[in-house]
Amino acid sequence: MCLAIPGKIIKKHGSKGIVDYDGAQFEVRLDLVNVEVGDYVIVHTGFAIEKLSEEDAKESIDIWRQIGELQNGG
Amino acid sequence: MEDKLRNDPHFIRLLAQKIHDLSEGLEKIKIMHVCGTHEHTIVASGLRSLLPKNIFLVSGPGCPVCITPQKDIERMIFLAEHGLTITTFGDMLNIPTTSGSLADAKARGADIRVVYGISNALAIAKKEEKEVVHFGIGFETTVPTSSVALLSEPDNFSILSVHRTIPEALEFLMKNDLKVDGLIDPGHVSSIIGVRPYVPVSKKYKISQVISGFEPGDIMLSVYMLLCQISEQRADVENEYVRAVRENGNKKAKDMINQTFEHVDAAWRALPMIPSSGLAIRKRFEDWDALCRHEDILSDFVYEFKEDSACRCKEILLGVCSSEECPLFRSVCTPDSPIGPCMVSAEGTCNISYIYGQS
Numbered sequence: 001m002c003l004a005i006p007g008k009i010i011k012k013h014g015s016k017g018i019v020d021y022d023g024a025q026f027e028v029r030l031d032l033v034n035v036e037v038g039d040y041v042i043v044h045t046g047f048a049i050e051k052l053s054e055e056d057a058k059e060s061i062d063i064w065r066q067i068g069e070l071q072n073g074g
Numbered sequence: 075m076e077d078k079l080r081n082d083p084h085f086i087r088l089l090a091q092k093i094h095d096l097s098e099g100l101e102k103i104k105i106m107h108v109c110g111t112h113e114h115t116i117v118a119s120g121l122r123s124l125l126p127k128n129i130f131l132v133s134g135p136g137c138p139v140c141i142t143p144q145k146d147i148e149r150m151i152f153l154a155e156h157g158l159t160i161t162t163f164g165d166m167l168n169i170p171t172t173s174g175s176l177a178d179a180k181a182r183g184a185d186i187r188v189v190y191g192i193s194n195a196l197a198i199a200k201k202e203e204k205e206v207v208h209f210g211i212g213f214e215t216t217v218p219t220s221s222v223a224l225l226s227e228p229d230n231f232s233i234l235s236v237h238r239t240i241p242e243a244l245e246f247l248m249k250n251d252l253k254v255d256g257l258i259d260p261g262h263v264s265s266i267i268g269v270r271p272y273v274p275v276s277k278k279y280k281i282s283q284v285i286s287g288f289e290p291g292d293i294m295l296s297v298y299m300l301l302c303q304i305s306e307q308r309a310d311v312e313n314e315y316v317r318a319v320r321e322n323g324n325k326k327a328k329d330m331i332n333q334t335f336e337h338v339d340a341a342w343r344a345l346p347m348i349p350s351s352g353l354a355i356r357k358r359f360e361d362w363d364a365l366c367r368h369e370d371i372l373s374d375f376v377y378e379f380k381e382d383s384a385c386r387c388k389e390i391l392l393g394v395c396s397s398e399e400c401p402l403f404r405s406v407c408t409p410d411s412p413i414g415p416c417m418v419s420a421e422g423t424c425n426i427s428y429i430y431g432q433s
Contacts, residue, residue, distance in 0.1 A: 002215040002262040003111050029193055031222045032327045042265065042318050046191030047219045050265040050318050
């Protein structure tokens with residue numbers, strides 16, 4: 001039920017936008033987020049609920065770096 | 075996006091090895107998640123088979139379809155049978171009650187329509203002249219979408235809110251001596267509420283928590299982070315799903331929830347009343363609250379509670395019993411003819427166990 005999938009905003013008009021999910025494009029509501037065209041969002045029941053930030057993900061978790069180093073080394 | 079890395083078998087094997095190394099010094103560890111989507115990833119990817127014998131991953135009450143009380147489903151059937159148009163998420167359609175399911179009512183001619191989201195329900199209301207009632211189920215992830223609908227003050231439209239909140243449920247489970255050593259918190263609920271609402275539970279009950287994403291690598295990393303906390307005797311709330319969960323959550327969504335909903339004590343199917351775990355529509359928006367708007371019809375609604383036979387959904391929702399241990403599982407209770415709610419929803423523990431052949 002709390003399933004949400006990531007996609008990229010390719011168009012925005014008011015509180016609605018078009019999100020591209022790796023080729024498939026759907027209209028989504030943008031009432032709950034502050035986003036621009038080009039941003040990645042996660043979408044739940046037709047609403048973008050949060051902006052995705054891969055940069056944050058990479059920089060914020062030390063454990064990812066540790067595992068990454070292990071992987072590079074292995 | 076880096077989902078490739080999170081799904082890379084090599085990466086997951088490395089994590090599994092680190093988990094095995096860490097678990098050697100630990101006793102039996104029970105970790106509970108409270109999200110149907112997490113259970114789906116765990117079972118579909120066979121993650122339990124990668125864990126050491128002393129690490130148990132159990133599923134808690136994390137499917138909003140499964141925990142919606144029978145009374146509310148019967149209330150929706152009652153409204154449908156009185157000529158109103160009902161909109162609902164597809165998973166709710168086949169949930170059994172002692173007076174049948176919404177699908178049974180639809181087969182008898184009631185106007186019940188499946189929607190993907192509340193926007194579709196609003197579009198139906200705009201098109202029809204009839205009153206439309208939307209079945210407002212779901213946790214904090216879904217609640218703000220209901221808030222957007224309420225704030226748009228639509229005509230001929232109302233919501234029956236059975237929205238529930240996760241931190242209050244966790245508090246209740248811990249208070250009632252749930253025997254778990256760590257909690258995996260739901261990622262998309264946390265996208266809305268952030269990290270902080272979980273902190274009181276960790277402080278009060280000395281329980282380690284990690285907010286997790288939904289890729290196999292996310293879950294394995296969350297298990298590893300929990301085991302690190304447990305072995306260091308820390309009871310913190312850590313965030314593995316940093317790419318989608320901010321410390322304070324989604325402020326815009328939280329503000330809309332606060333404007334439109336207030337906390338109330340609420341029943342969960344198969345569980346007792348959980349204090350403050352429900353969200354009722356605020357009085358200011360009572361014109362769009364189905365309980366007020368259709369008070370006349372509902373004044374004739376009578377609900378008689380009957381026990382769910384030998385169904386063990388209650389214990390399954392509490393993580394003390396597996397689907398395989400239920401006498402009805404796979405014999406009389408199947409996705410085609412479900413007895414309990416956990417077999418109906420695609421996120422129900424029994425449904426997932428049935429489809430993937432393990433629990």
